Amino acid sequence: MKNAFCTFIYGNYDRFIPYYLLGIELHYPNAAVIILLDKKLPDKYSDLVKSYPQLILIEDAIDNSTWLKKIKHRGAARQSLRHILQLEVFNQFDTIYFGDVDIIHLDEGFNLFDFHLNQAKTSGVPFSNKVRALPNHPNKSSGRLTGLHFVKVKEYYEKMNPIISAFKNDEAFQLKILKDTERNEHVLFNLCQAAFNFNADALLNNKRPWHGFHLGLVRGRDYLDIQTINENSSIDVESLRNQLKQINKNNTVNKLLLKYECAEVYYTYKYLDLKMPLRVTMKYEILEKRKHVIKFLKRVKNKNFAWLKK
Incomplete structure (x- = not known):
């Protein structure tokens, strides 16, 4: 089975590339890596990227997304771009794990791809993710899937590609998907709901570990948030x-x-x-x-x- 990691990088988040690649190289040496950039790769990373034979780099991976101006999300609205990309390179793989570049992958004692294949099978959908619950209401859906998203490529895009095409070309459908969304996670939820009509409540108790350590946890802090680690990490x-x-x-x-x-x-x-x-x-x-x-x-x-x- 051909597996790949995929991450979408915008702004100055390219600073995490060396550490993202390091974790994957150490723990998933047989997996490919797809890096999608919103710009050209800075020259200082050129030699590093060339040293990874299984790395696929796609620069300027943003289409003419005028719809971004229509929404005001918490965080960068462009984060939603990763959910509507239709790239031929995806078809080279059986599974893709879409993750954050500021996570360094570590040894959990189990294989990430096997874990998500099993969870997708149990959930009855061609993706593995978790529906976030409303704050203080653990049994109620917030209408958000998390940003760490695993897909079985063939089955997922057979139904998702028509939804993405409709999103790009049908303004009424686009507005429906974007309506009342505050985060890119709402957009992903709505896209998947349109494609698979899944039972959101059934995914409330799914697992979505970081599969390593989220480096963003120390950003702007002078301490390590142990509680957040315990809530999100299998390590x-x-x-x-x-x-x-x-x-x-x-x-x-x-x-x-x-x-x-x-x-x-x-x-x-x-x-x-x-x-x-x-x-x-x-x-x-x-x-x-x-x-x-x-x-x-x-x-x-x-x-x-x-x-x-x-």
Whole structure:
């Protein structure tokens, strides 16, 4: 069976590419990787990407999506683009796991693709995902599927492609799919509901682990949110710590951090009390101070501009 990981990258999230690839290379060496970019790949990643023979890179993977201007989502509206892509490359694979680039995949003791194939079979649909419940109402659907979405390619796109085509070409249908949506997860739910007419309540108790560690968890924080890890990960904190330590045993992560800046990776190691070499620590402490200086200068500039307008 031919399996692939797929991630859609926009903005400055390309900084996670080296760490996303590292996790997959270590734990799923036989799987392909499809990277979809909203722009051209920055030159600094060219050699890295070329070193992965099973990597398929698609640049400028955004169609003429004027409909994006019609919606105001929490987070970037363009996140919904990944749910309506119709790419011939998908047909090369039996299964595709659509995930976030800021997740580093780790050893869970089971195979991600086998797990989702079994869950899809149990759910009676050609995809594996979880319907999010309403806050404080665990038995009520929020009308959202999560952004981590596994599909059985042939069965999924046989029914999804006509829905996507209708979304792109029929304005009334498009408005129906987008109506009352606040997140891209609502859009995915509505598309899948239109294609498969699934029972949302039946997917409330499905499992949707990160299959590793979500690096976004440390973004903007000065601590590690243990509760969120326990709620979303099949890996406990001690195992997470041990695995990240082992990955860096030969300075693999240290070398990447020096070459490809990613503060989220650095602070993940820091908050787990995993020692880093002095040159890595110095680099990221300097970057942090520089960030605070830039913020301060922006505040001063804005205050001065406001004063001049008076």
